[in-house]
Every structure is written in C-alpha cells, then in structure tokens.
Amino acid sequence: MRRIVRITYLPAAISIVVVFLLWTSAESQNRAVHHQAMRQEVLAVTSVLRAHIEGTLSSNIQLVRGLIATLTTEPDMDADRFGELASALADRDSLIRSLAAAPDMVIRYIYPMEGNSAAIGLDYMENPTQREAAVRARDSGELVLAGPVNLVQGGVGFVSRFPVFIPDGTAQGRFWGLVSAVIDADRFYAATGLVDEALPIRLALRGADASGPRGPVFFGDAEILGLDPVQMPITLPFGTWQISAIPRSGWHPSPPNLWTLRLWLLMGAGLIVIPSLMMGRLLDERARNVGRLQQALRRQGETNSRYQSVSRISRSFLWEQDAEGRLTYLSSSYQDITGLPRQQLIGKGLRDLGRGDATDRQTVDWGSLDGTIAGQQTFKDFVFPLNTQGHGEIWLQLSGTPVFDDKGKLRGYRGAGMDVTSVQRARQAADESSRAKSIFLANMSHEIRTPLNGVLGMAQVLESLINDPEKRAMVTTIRESGQSLNNILNDILDLSKIEANKLELEENPFQPEETLQRIVALHQLRAEEKGLDLSLSGLLPQGPARTGDVHRFGQILHNLISNAIKFTEKGSVSVVVSNRTGQDLSLCITDTGPGMSPEQLESLFEAFVQGDGSVARRYGGTGLGMSIVRHLVTMMKGQIDVRSVLGEGTSITVLLPLPDQAVAQPASAEGASAQDLAGLKLLAADDNATNRRVLEAMLRGTGVVLTLVNNGQQAVEAWRDEAPDVMLLDISMPVLGGIAARSQIARESDATGRSCPPTIAFTANVMAHQVREYLDEGFVGCVAKPQNRALLLDALRSAKEQQGLVS
Numbered sequence: 001m002r003r004i005v006r007i008t009y010l011p012a013a014i015s016i017v018v019v020f021l022l023w024t025s026a027e028s029q030n031r032a033v034h035h036q037a038m039r040q041e042v043l044a045v046t047s048v049l050r051a052h053i054e055g056t057l058s059s060n061i062q063l064v065r066g067l068i069a070t071l072t073t074e075p076d077m078d079a080d081r082f083g084e085l086a087s088a089l090a091d092r093d094s095l096i097r098s099l100a101a102a103p104d105m106v107i108r109y110i111y112p113m114e115g116n117s118a119a120i121g122l123d124y125m126e127n128p129t130q131r132e133a134a135v136r137a138r139d140s141g142e143l144v145l146a147g148p149v150n151l152v153q154g155g156v157g158f159v160s161r162f163p164v165f166i167p168d169g170t171a172q173g174r175f176w177g178l179v180s181a182v183i184d185a186d187r188f189y190a191a192t193g194l195v196d197e198a199l200p201i202r203l204a205l206r207g208a209d210a211s212g213p214r215g216p217v218f219f220g221d222a223e224i225l226g227l228d229p230v231q232m233p234i235t236l237p238f239g240t241w242q243i244s245a246i247p248r249s250g251w252h253p254s255p256p257n258l259w260t261l262r263l264w265l266l267m268g269a270g271l272i273v274i275p276s277l278m279m280g281r282l283l284d285e286r287a288r289n290v291g292r293l294q295q296a297l298r299r300q301g302e303t304n305s306r307y308q309s310v311s312r313i314s315r316s317f318l319w320e321q322d323a324e325g326r327l328t329y330l331s332s333s334y335q336d337i338t339g340l341p342r343q344q345l346i347g348k349g350l351r352d353l354g355r356g357d358a359t360d361r362q363t364v365d366w367g368s369l370d371g372t373i374a375g376q377q378t379f380k381d382f383v384f385p386l387n388t389q390g391h392g393e394i395w396l397q398l399s400g401t402p403v404f405d406d407k408g409k410l411r412g413y414r415g416a417g418m419d420v421t422s423v424q425r426a427r428q429a430a431d432e433s434s435r436a437k438s439i440f441l442a443n444m445s446h447e448i449r450t451p452l453n454g455v456l457g458m459a460q461v462l463e464s465l466i467n468d469p470e471k472r473a474m475v476t477t478i479r480e481s482g483q484s485l486n487n488i489l490n491d492i493l494d495l496s497k498i499e500a501n502k503l504e505l506e507e508n509p510f511q512p513e514e515t516l517q518r519i520v521a522l523h524q525l526r527a528e529e530k531g532l533d534l535s536l537s538g539l540l541p542q543g544p545a546r547t548g549d550v551h552r553f554g555q556i557l558h559n560l561i562s563n564a565i566k567f568t569e570k571g572s573v574s575v576v577v578s579n580r581t582g583q584d585l586s587l588c589i590t591d592t593g594p595g596m597s598p599e600q601l602e603s604l605f606e607a608f609v610q611g612d613g614s615v616a617r618r619y620g621g622t623g624l625g626m627s628i629v630r631h632l633v634t635m636m637k638g639q640i641d642v643r644s645v646l647g648e649g650t651s652i653t654v655l656l657p658l659p660d661q662a663v664a665q666p667a668s669a670e671g672a673s674a675q676d677l678a679g680l681k682l683l684a685a686d687d688n689a690t691n692r693r694v695l696e697a698m699l700r701g702t703g704v705v706l707t708l709v710n711n712g713q714q715a716v717e718a719w720r721d722e723a724p725d726v727m728l729l730d731i732s733m734p735v736l737g738g739i740a741a742r743s744q745i746a747r748e749s750d751a752t753g754r755s756c757p758p759t760i761a762f763t764a765n766v767m768a769h770q771v772r773e774y775l776d777e778g779f780v781g782c783v784a785k786p787q788n789r790a791l792l793l794d795a796l797r798s799a800k801e802q803q804g805l806v807s
Contacts (some may be wrong), residue, residue, distance in 0.1 A: 015276040019269040026265060027258070034255035038247055042230045045201050046245045049158075050234050053241075060096055060145065061160065061237060063089045064181045067099065068164050073168050075176055079109050095191060098185040099155055103177040105134060122584035124178065126601040134178060137161040141172060143238040145210045148185045148218050154184040160238070165576050182324065194219065204229075209240025220244075254666065266475070271322040278424070301505050315419035319400075322412040325349050325373065337396075338420045339388050353417070371396075376402045376410055383420060395424035433648040434796035448764075451690070460789055461697040468799040503633055509661055510550035512579050520575060527565050533572035534565070543579035553656070559625040559651055560589045568593035571649070584638070584660050590651040596644040603628040604642060629654075676797055678703030683724035685715040685741065686762060687733040691785070695762075697790045709790075713739030719745050724757050726799045729785070731763040731774070739777050746778060758799035 024437050067085055074081065086099040090111065098116055101109040105124045110116045124134035137144040140163075147158035160181050165173035179737055187194045193204070204220030207213060212233070217225070228251065229244035236707055255261075315337050320329040326349065326467055330342040334353070350373075364384040372379045378401040386394050400415025459479035466472045520536045527534035546553075557575075562683035563571040571592030596604065605626050633640045636656050644650040682704050692708050699706055707722065709715050713736040715729060728747075729738035736744075743761045749756040761774040764785040771782050781795045 011279055012273065012276040015272050023265050023269065026261065030255050030258065030261055031253060034249065034257075035253075038251060038651045039230055042201050042245050042247060043232075046201065046203070046230055046232060046243055049193060049203070049245075050232060050243055053194075053234050053243075054236070056095070056188065057194050057236060060094050060181075061359065063094055063096065064099070064160070064162060066177065068162055068179055071101070071164050071176065071179065072166055072173075075103075082109035083111050083113075090666045095183045095187045097151075097155075097182045097187075099182075100180045101177065102134075102180065103178060105138070107180075133159075133161055137163045137178060138175060140574050141165070142185075145238045146235065147206065151182065158183040158185060158188065166492075189219065200248050201245040202248050203243060205234075205241055205243055207234075207239070207241040210236050210241065212240040213242040215241075252527050317416075317417045319350075319353070319398075319417060320412060320414045321350065323410045327352075328412070336419065338386060338394065350398065353398070354386045373400075373413065374404075383424065385424075393720060394419060394421040396420065456788070458694055458697065461694070461700075505549040505552060507547055508550065509545050509547050510553070511543075512553070512577065512585055513543055515550060516557065516575070516577055519554055519561060520551055522558075523561050523565055527573060530565065530568070531570065532565060532568055534561075534575075535572065536577070538577040538579075540579060544581045544656040546579075546585055546656075546660055548636065548656070548658040552636075553658075556629050556632055556654065557587070559629050560587075560654070563625055564589050564591040564593065567591070568649075581660055585656045587604070587654045587656075588651060590649065592649040595646040595648050595650055597646050601642060601644060677793065677800065679705065680796065680800055681707070681722070681725045682728060682796065683707045683709070683715060683718055683722065683726075683757075684728040684762070685709045685712055685733065685738065686730040687711055688730075691730070698792060702793065712736030712738055712744075715741045716744050716748075719746075719757075723754075726794075726796060727757050727759040728762045729759055731761055731765055739774070742778060758802045760795050760799055 006398040063794055067089060070085055071077070077085075082101055086109075089099065090096055100107050100112050100116070102122075107119050107124075120407040122130075123489070124130050133144050133146050142163070144161045145158060146161070148156045149159060151157050155755050160183065162179045162181070164176040164179055166176045168174040193199065194205075202221055202224055203220055204217050204224050206217040206222075206225075207215035208218040209215065213231075224246045225244055225760060227246050229241060231244045232240040234243055266593065315333070317337060318329070319327060319334070321327050321490060326347050327345055330345055330353075332342065333643060334340070334345075335342045350369070354364065366384075369379060371380050378399075380399045382398045383395055384398075386396055388394060397418045397420040398415060399417075400413045403411045405411050406566045455478070459475055463472060463475045463479055466475055481511045514645050516536060516539070521535065524534055561573065568591045573589070573591045576588040576590070630640060633654055633656070636658065638654060638656040640655075641653045642650065643653075682699070684692070684695055684706060686695070686708075687710055696706060696708065707718055707724065711733040712729065715727065716736070718724075719727070727742070729741055731738040733741075738761060742756075745759075746756045748754070756778075758780040761771075761779045761782040762785070763770075763774075763782065766782060766784040774782055780799050783792050783795050
C-alpha cells in the first residue's frame, strides 16, 4: 500500500521539482535581465561623460594649436606679442590656466607673468624632471600630455607640450621650440561633469600621462575597478584614458520586482502543485483499478502503434485550391504515388491530377464534380483512373470541402486524396467474378433445363395418357422428382440474382385471395398424404387488390407452406390472411411441427443451412427457401417474424406493405387456352430433338398446325414458304439463333410488305435480364424450359390474341 501511495503521489513530486526548477530559472533570468539593465544605464551615463571629456580636451587643444599657427608665421615675436595672443586664449571661456613658449627649449615667454615669472629662462634640456617629456615632444613631433601633476604655482593641472616647427622647405620644417599649456584639473573635472553630485554612478579615470588602461588611477575611487565596472576608452589626440563606472549605490543583486515575481510564481506553483496533490489523492482512491487501467493503456498503446504503422505506409496525399479552382498546394506524397512532378500541377485544376488518355477521361464524370464544386458543396469518394509512366494504371480517390473566410466568402477547397488502386482492382476482379458467375449460372441453367425439359415434358404427356393407377403413380413420381430438381435449380438462380442485386420485382395489380387459394390447393394433396389438416382462413369475399410482383408473392407463400408441411409429421398447418384496405397485407403460417431451438432460429435465414445434417438427410432440400423468403420480403419493404418453441411448433408472420387498389385485373383462365388454338399455324424451331418431340406431344390434340425445324435459318426459309400465325423460336441454336432469325424475318417483312408473326422465345435462359433482352428484340413472350403445358398454351393464346385471330 505504501508503494502505491508513493506511485500515486509521484506526479505531485514531479510537479514540485518542475516548479522548483522553473522558479530558480525565472529568478535567475530576472536577475540577469535586471543586471543587464543596470549596466545599460551605467553605460549610457558613462558614454555621455566620455563625450564631454573628449570634446572639452579637443576644444582647448585647438585653441593652443591656433597660437602655434601664429608662431610659425611670426617666429621672432617678442614677449608683448606673445602675451597679447595668449591673453586672448586665456581670457576666453577655456580651461587653460597658463601658456609658455620655449624657443630652443628655453622658456622665454609666459602668460600670465604673475606667479609664473620664476619659470623664465628654464631650460628643458637641463631640467631632469622635464627633459624626458620635452625631448619626446621634439623627437615625435606630436603633442605630449603629462598629468595630472601638482603645479609649482599651486593646484593640479594637465601639462601639454606642443612642438613648433618653422617651414623651411623640408618635410617637417625647422624645430623652433615648445609651447606648453597648463589645463586646470579642477576646472576640467567640473566642466566635464565628473564631480557632479547628481551623477548616478561612481567612476574612476586611469591612464595618467595618457598611458591608457595600464596607467594609474588619477581621478575617482580605485576600488570600483574590482567591482566589475563598465569600462570604455577615452580617445585623446595624444593617447587614451580609461573610464570605469558602477552605480552610485553599487550593483544591486536583487531586482526591484523580485517579490512581485515571486508572488506570481507562487500562484503558478499553487495552480500546478495543488491539482497534482488532488490528482494523487484521486489516483490513490482508484488504486484498486490500476491493474485494469494499465492493461487498457497497453491495449491502447498497441492500437495506436498499429494506427501509426498503418498511417506511415498509407498511400494518401493532401491538396488545396483557390476560389478560381487553381491548385495552390499538393503534398509530396502525390509524386511518390503517381511518379508525376507535383510542382508542374500547381496553378492547374483538379482534372489535371488525373492526366490520362481520352478513354480514361470519358469514363469519369468530371462534370458532376465541377457541378459540386460550383455549388460549394462537400464531395467524397470521387474516383478516377490515371495512366502514369513507370507505375502503370492507378486509381485515385478524392474528397474535399469548401473553405470560407470570416465573411463567408469562398477561399477555395481543401481535401485529401488516396491511392485506391488495390480496392479498384479488387472491385474489378469481383465484377469479373460476378460476370463469370452469371455466365456460368446462365450456361448451367441452359444445360440443365434442356434435358430436364425432355424429362418433365414427356412425364406430363405420359401422365395424361396412362389410366393404370400403379403406372400413373410411377410417372407421377418421375414428374414430381423432375419438378423438385427444377425447383432446386430455380432456388439457386434466384439466390444468385439476389446476391448480385439483379433480382427485380414487377409492379402489377393482383388479387391476393386468388393466389392464396391456388397455392394452398397445390399443397392440399401433399398435406392429405401426410395426414395433416391444411386450412386457410381470414379470406374476405372480395378484399382489395394489391400492386406488386404476384409471382414472388406466390413464391413466398409456396416456400413457407411447403416448409411447414415438410417438417410437420402430425397435427395441422394453418394459413391465416388479413387483407384489408389501408392496412398491410398480413400472412401467418402456423404448424405443429418439431419447432426450433434458439440456435436454429439464429441460422434460419442463412443460405444452405438446415439446422443440422440430420435434417437434410431426413427431409431433403437445399436450405435456400427461407433465405430467399427473407430477401423477397426485404425487397418488398416488409417484415418477417418467426416464433418457435422446440417440440411444439413454429409460427411465421409476414407483413407486406403492398399498395392496395379498388379493383383487381381479372386473371386469365388456364384451361381455356387449349380450346381456342384450333387451326393455329405454329412455326417452332429448336435444335434439340427431345425438345421437339416434347413440344409435339404437348400440342397433340389442341388443333395446332405445327411446323418443326432444327435451327433459325430453317425457320427463316419456312417463313418464306408458309405464312405461320405464331413463331416459337429457341434462342441458342446453331447456324442462326432465335434472336437473329426473328430480326431477319422482321427485315424481310418490312421489305416485302408481309406481316411479321408474333414470336415467342422458347429457351432455358430465363434470367430476368435475358427475358428483358428478348422483349427488347421484339419477342412478345417467353416460355421457359422445362416446358409446362398450361403455360405453353397460355403463351400461344396470348400471341394469337395479339395477331387478332381469336374467334
């Protein structure tokens, strides 16, 4: 527990350390800023003083240089003339205390004479204290400054010695002597502000005799040199001094805003540390869930790692365009994906992202994308192909959204793109697989239905000819077995059409009661054979007609009733219908069969599933019926509900929201077809001899005048020689198929003025899109193989009515 407490309060400890480091850093930075500001202030004041010192010295030296200029023109001037010139300089507002002239290094003139007369006749060459400076001035030809020095006449001053040369045609001229000027030190200090008590600094001047920073301190406090002063040189015409300065009260290590800063830091520390302590307490309270939390975090980390790995290898890019549709940005990954230089696309449109051949451009609806962008709408998943050099054909997917400024004006579009080549190729492969599957199913349907047509057709004919009950039962078994095989084939085809989204529902008016009675009647014999009571209730004398696909409605009924009878060994199967105006059409099929377990109910609507293997062995079937029922009910926007109790039975309720109408279209009587076909001249073409024999047998006794041929070419020739009332053409035949034969007959009819007889397609290829193709080619109907005699006669009668031959 103590370990847990230490861990839970670790954030608080870390926050305290962080606060301490930040606090120390902030105060250190504040002191550094404060110290730098103080130095800047001292530097500013010192710079002003340096300027005053340099300016004051320069102005006084220039006055002396003016006197020297006069001496060079009047080298023989007397004492009175020198006094006149010197008084003019000394009387000015200058710092010059006295002036002396020493021709040939001997002082002969001096001003003022008062207090200085003792210096008359002083020979610099003979005076050991002044000889060195005098010789240096003479030999260097430059001004030499000495001082500050204690003056003989009292006080302190700076002595400057100027060498004087008389022009004599040589480069330097003839040495005349020296002119000395004494600058009063006290007046100099006062004039330059060095002794101003209002100065905010303490300073020191070093470099006596203009010797620079190596010289001794001659003004101020020498102690400040050890206090990290601000230092700068003072440039003189004859050397340098160095000025050093510190604040008058010294360097203050503590900034004036220290406690204000500490107050803010304390508040910030409280905002960090106090929540950290509170968090520690909360973590301590949740210590029991630490294990689960760590496990969740590990899983989250693994998930994030997976996402990051995927994002690193994802083939996507970003793009932006302005309000005029010009690309302004395209990420480098576009070039990585396509191999096309992205810089060349800047300033162009989105269409240029998909540069390809003309076929590519025609297969993409760029106009739709332009319309979406013009409407300033967001678009997603716009896919287009792109032919690249070195990458082959790739597919890109674009998504984008408009971007507006603060005033709502369109700035452009911003979006992302993705390489969806693998997805597109997978989709193409799936489409190819679907097409191959459709072709396979169509071929298998044709190949299976063709021999099955012979089995069922002959069985129907033979059944009608045999009167012996035992033999008739045998033939009935053959017919029912063949019909079961045909039903299995139909179920497989229906499921494949449903999975491919190719199953289409018709919208025609029908009377539900008629379909219910017919379907129940079809199953009545089977129920009686098993000793079951099959009942139909809830019928109204005349309920509303419904609009929908009567064939698929009947298929739902057939599958549900057939399943109920198949799985019920004793008891009853009841069908309850509710067909009322303004309400959904309701069907409820209830049986007393074995019922289903919850596990079996879950897989009831799965294709090819029949509870377990024993069910398939005992009852047979493919397990497709309920899957087809569920899909058909869904396509009709209905609902299906199954309630079952194991050992008691099952109840299935179907609600179909089919639109109702007042009057139903009357259904044609099935048995009337054979009565009205006498004398009908029928031309039939089929390349299969069995199918021709079945057709001939089914039409025997109907009065139909039948002409049979083996292919479409023979049908064309027979039409030329005869005048058939109706044609029945197989679609797939050698030499010339049914569609081509009908087209040739139609062309010749137009050319010769003969009428083209109504033509019925007679084929095993009866998938929805195939039947629609036959009707588009001019066929008036389609009879599916295996043949059903009643449906065949109905189709012939319908074609005869279209020809206007009904009596």
